[in-house]
Amino acid sequence: MGDVLAVPEAYGLGPIEVTAITRDSVEMVAPLTGSGFGVAGCSGGGGTSSNGGGGITVKCGVGPAATINDAMSLKVAEIRKTTAVLRIEPAE
Numbered sequence: 001m002g003d004v005l006a007v008p009e010a011y012g013l014g015p016i017e018v019t020a021i022t023r024d025s026v027e028m029v030a031p032l033t034g035s036g037f038g039v040a041g042c043s044g045g046g047g048t049s050s051n052g053g054g055g056i057t058v059k060c061g062v063g064p065a066a067t068i069n070d071a072m073s074l075k076v077a078e079i080r081k082t083t084a085v086l087r088i089e090p091a092e
Helices: none
Strands: 016-021 026-031 047-050 055-060 066-068 072-080 083-090
Touching (some): 016 083, 055 066, 055 072
Antiparallel strands (some): 016 026, 026 055, 047 055, 072 083
16 A cells, blocks of 8 residues: 556656555555546446546446546456555557
């Protein structure tokens, strides 16, 4: 928790910070760098909410990758107590 990951500007997000890890999900926040935001396919009842000031909160469980802003693939590959393995790459 608390780790921050810079992502390419083309993804429409600033640095992603992990704010919470539970048995079932990982919660992350990030500032928006573009004018819009979209997420599809977040497993485990995941979702987004406005974080005020141009930021978002994303909560995803282990499973298939979510597509963010039609540009980035984000997958929670594994959750181990207080750590999580995330895979971030360009969307296909």
